[in-house]
Amino acid sequence: MDLRGKNWGSTVGGCKSKTLYRTGRSSTMSSLRQSFIPGLRNSFNTITHRSNPSSTNFVTRLARPNGRGYSTATHTVAHGEGAHAHGHANTHQYGHVKRRGAFKRWSIRLALAIAFPLTYVTGAAFPPQLVLMIFPRFAPAPPHKDSARGKVHTSDVERCLQELDLVHDMREKVHKGEGWYETRPYDKYDPQKVHNSLTAGSLRGPGRLAVPPVLFAKEDESEAIAVLHLGRALCGHDGIIHGGLLATVLDECLGRNALMNLPSRIGVTANLNINYRSPCMADQFVVIRTKTDQLKGRKAVVSATMETLNGERVADATALFIEPKWAQFLASSGVTEAMGRPMPSPHKSPALMDEQTERII
Structure with a gap:
């Protein structure tokens, strides 16, 4: 597919990446990908692994050809830096939210586990007037006054x-x-x-x-x-x-x-x-x-x-x-x-x- 003359742009973290033009042949892009991207990939992986060993290899993911058929060093670095910066913050934030969510769920479960039997016992001991009208308590026949x-x-x-x-x-x-x-x-x-x-x-x-x-x-x-x-x-x-x-x-x-x-x-x-x-x-x-x-x-x-x-x-x-x-x-x-x-x-x-x-x- 000929993308010559197309103007592509992207925005990551509020910063617009440089405008890229694809004007060379496919061999030029292949040589650039073979010579520049592997080194950048290794350097970024080393930094990312030191800061967060469990983080995702964004460079590897972003360096792959996308559906639009283009990939440059500038575009990859912009995405990589944004992904690294925001990925670390989001991982910490989501982990904190997850812990709070689990605590909240278990607190609700514990409250319900206590509330249901407590409500039943209280209602049985002191039933509301409406409940007594609908479901009156059983009462035996009154005894004789001299018994x-x-x-x-x-x-x-x-x-x-x-x-x-x-x-x-x-x-x-x-x-x-x-x-x-x-x-x-x-x-x-x-x-x-x-x-x-x-x-x-x-x-x-x-x-x-x-x-x-x-x-x-x-x-x-x-x-x-x-x-x-x-x-x-x-x-x-x-x-x-x-x-x-x-x-x-x-x-x-x-x-x-x-x-x-x-x-x-x-x-x-x-x-x-x-x-x-x-x-x-x-x-x-x-x-x-x-x-x-x-x-x-x-x-x-x-x-x-x-x-x-x-x-x-x-x-x-x-x-x-x-x-x-x-x-x-x-x-x-x-x-x-x-x-x-x-x-x-x-x-x-x-x-x-x-x-x-x-x-x-």
Whole structure:
């Protein structure tokens, strides 16, 4: 192929090599290659071997005729010097990157090897709420309250209830005389009537309402705080407390606050509105806070919130309670005593307690 008159140029390391013209015959290039290139090759190989014995023989590679059919000393030296200079730097740089890459890979593998079992163990010990909703934990049938397992379960719930920080903080307020008192609703319910009560009888027992709630109320009955444990046997969906049971608990707490403010301490639920904010997981303590919003004659408007111990809102409600006109006929029912009303003094209340019987003077 005739390349006469062609202008070839190359750039290595930012320096453009000299312009080369091929004008001679092939014999001239052969003689130049035989006389000059071998000496240059040996000299460059010696220098390269001393600096980096594992480096590639760039002169040998570049001195070979390329696809364009030309090779000169100037072109070869330019490529050789550039290749030598950059080859040494790149070898050192790539080797460093390779070591860093291997370290990074093994670090990631080690982190994953530790993270997977740690995540599994943590998730099994403290599963997220969504996981418990989709895959609820297995729970056996609740034991009978008079059995050995039932008594142990009840004792454990009572012990945990007494050790709650909220209970300790409220008891400090009671002892300091900040206007609060403590009571246990349905703790001393009439045994002859307990079987006719939903919250004090039918729902009482291990796995349900295992123990009576601890309740702290203001002496003027304007506010109250109840702490209650909800067992696994009160679920609608497995692992989640039934919404109707939450409504029952809220109605009981709201009713107590309202009835303590009505003249005869007797009232019925006229209206109850509940907003469910989040699922209530089973086998946990909940805190119900109630307060009196409005009093008008025989009517009492009260509100309540239900939260977990972590402060997560489960539900909130408002209710209207009305004292019926026939309330005097229910005066001996002992309802307010069962809800934990303190023993009244004659100069503070028209109601007197006589052998668990209420009488209206």
